[in-house]
Every structure is written in structure tokens, then in C-alpha cells.
Amino acid sequence: DAGVIQSPRHEVTEMGQEVTLRCKPISGHDYLFWYRQTMMRGLELLIYFNNNVPIDDSGMPEDRFSAKMPNASFSTLKIQPSEPRDSAVYFCASSTPAGTQYFGPGTRLLVL
Amino acid sequence: EDQVTQSPEALRLQEGESSSLNCSYTVSGLRGLFWYRQDPGKGPEFLFTLYSAGEEKEKERLKATLTKKESFLHITAPKPEDSATYLCAVGVLGNEKLTFGTGTRLTIIP
Numbered sequence: 001d002a003g004v005i006q007s008p009r010h011e012v013t014e015m016g017q018e019v020t021l022r023c024k025p026i027s028g029h030d031y032l033f034w035y036r037q038t039m040m041r042g043l044e045l046l047i048y049f050n051n052n053v054p055i056d057d058s059g060m061p062e063d064r065f066s067a068k069m070p071n072a073s074f075s076t077l078k079i080q081p082s083e084p085r086d087s088a089v090y091f092c093a094s095s096t097p098a099g100t101q102y103f104g105p106g107t108r109l110l111v112l
Numbered sequence: 113e114d115q116v117t118q119s120p121e122a123l124r125l126q127e128g129e130s131s132s133l134n135c136s137y138t139v140s141g142l143r144g145l146f147w148y149r150q151d152p153g154k155g156p157e158f159l160f161t162l163y164s165a166g167e168e169k170e171k172e173r174l175k176a177t178l179t180k181k182e183s184f185l186h187i188t189a190p191k192p193e194d195s196a197t198y199l200c201a202v203g204v205l206g207n208e209k210l211t212f213g214t215g216t217r218l219t220i221i222p
Contacts, residue, residue, distance in 0.1 A: 004155075031208050042214040043156070043199065056209065091155050098143065098203075101210060103155035 004104035006092050012110045018080040021107045024073055025094030033093040033101060034067055034077050043091070049075065082111045114139045116202055118213035125190055126221050133185040133216045135200035143203035145183050146210060147176050150197045159198075190220045 005024040013019055025032045033048040047057040052069045060067070064083070069075040079086055087110050093101040117136045125131055137145065144163050148156035160169045162178040169176050173194060175186045185198055197217045201210040 033208075033210075043212040045209055045211075048208060050208070056207070093155075095208065098208070100146070100158050100161060102158060103148075105155050106153075 004092055004094055004102055006090075006104040006107050008107060009105065010108045010110075012112065013082055014112050015083055016081045017111075018078065019082045019086075019109060019111075021077040021090050021092075021109070023075045023077070023092030023104060025075070025092070026102060027073070029094035029096055029099075029102075031095045031097070031099075031101075032069060032075050033095075034075070035091040035093065035103075037089045037091060037106070046077070082109075084111045087111050114202060114204055114211045116200060116211050116213035118198075118200060118216050120216060121214070122217040122219070124219045124221060125187075127191060128189045130186070130188045130190070132187070133198055133218070135183040135185070135213055136181060137183070137200075137202045138181075139202050139204055139211075141205035143205045145178055146201045146203065147183070147185055148199040148201065150199055150215070156199055187218070190218075192220045192222050194218065195220045 007022045030051055034046040035043050037043045046059045047067045049069045067077045089106045089108050091103050091106045093103045095101045115138045119134045144161045146161050147159040149159055150156045160176040165180045167178050173188050177184045197215040199215045201212040203210050
């Protein structure tokens with residue numbers, strides 16, 4: 001199995017631009033999670049999906065952030081417009097019910 | 113509110129010098145306590161899940177233990193390749209969310 005796949009691995013953009021992060025979960029996993037990691041706040045859960053349906057988005061920082069999961073093998077996290085404080089590493093993870101979460105390699109985002 | 117506190121923040125050990133990392137937690141109903149290892153520039157890599165007090169799990173030089181209030185990750189005779197940040201997380205009964213601690217950055221000096 002290829003594991004969780006994320007793209008791009010690195011993204012540099014200017015303030016105000018739209019950013020789209022992509023994730024392909026492990027085949028057969030029903031749950032998909034988006035996290036953000038910073039030095040100050042550590043690893044924070046943004047949103048998670050079950051069978052493509054958003055279950056808990058209480059960690060999404062503000063309306064500039066949105067996430068979708070159009071099918072079982074693809075999810076996006078979009079930031080529009082981006083701000084310098086959004087600079088962080090964004091991770092996607094997937095799991096089976098009550099199972100272990102397996103993480104992707106992350107997308108390192110820098111907003112100038 | 114579920115809380116996870118890890119200590120120390122950073123730990124430097126000589127190769128072969130055994131030690132322990134601590135993870136203290138408060139949670140309404142524990143579904144599981146998870147240990148991950150994270151190398152620089154990579155995603156967290158799963159190590160162990162512990163489900164109930166008294167449970168222990170081992171993998172190579174690592175052993176994880178669990179009480180009702182905390183978990184320890186014991187590292188025996190570490191090698192430089194054990195250098196990484198170790199994260200613990202708790203899962204709560206009734207949902208799939210994990211709450212992570214801020215991690216312990218472990219450095220093993222040859």
C-alpha cells in the first residue's frame with residue numbers, strides 16, 4: 001500500500017492567493033482527518049470526515065478555510081484568501097473505525 | 113476538556129543511556145492512548161496503542177506503559193537513530209478525534 005498521499009509537498013504563495021491542498025487516503029479507510037502543525041500550537045485537528053461526510057469541523061480556524069471530500073479517495077483543504085499566519089505544515093491522516101490514524105508526509109505551506 | 117501534557121520538552125541522552133518520556137492526560141473516557149514518532153520533515157509514524165491501565169507494549173528498544181493518569185515511553189540503550197520527536201495522543205470514547213501533546217524532542221548523542 002502506498003500510504004496516505006499528499007500534494008503538493010511544498011507550497012509558497014503570496015498573501016491573498018488561494019491555496020488548495022490535496023489528499024488521497026489509504027484505500028478502505030472510512031475516516032479522513034486534516035491537521036495543522038506549528039511550533040507554537042503543535043498538531044491540531046482541523047476537520048474530519050466519515051464516509052465522505054464532514055463530522056466535526058470545530059477546529060477550522062475561520063471561514064477562509066474549507067474542506068471537501070467528493071469521493072472516498074480524494075479530499076481537498078482550501079484556504080482563500082491565504083494569510084501569513086496560515087504558514088504551517090498541513091497533514092492528512094486516515095483510519096478505519098476506532099483504528100489507528102496513519103499520516104501522510106505533509107504539505108509545508110509558506111504564505112509571504 | 114481533554115488535555116495531554118508531555119514532558120520533558122527536550123531530552124538529550126548519550127548512546128546507551130536509558131530514560132523515560134512522560135505523557136499525562138485527562139480525558140472523559142479513554143478510547144486509547146497512542147504513541148507516534150516524528151522525524152524532521154515527515155509525518156507522524158505510529159508506534160503503539162494502549163487501551164487500559166496496566167497494559168504494556170514493546171517494540172525494539174521502546175516500551176510503552178499506561179496508568180489511569182499517564183503513560184511512559186521507556187527507551188532502553190538508545191541509538192542515534194532513535195533521535196526524533198515522540199508524540200502522544202488520546203482518543204475519547206464515542207468519537208474518532210485524537211488530542212495530541214506537544215511532543216518530546218529526543219536527541220541521542222553517539
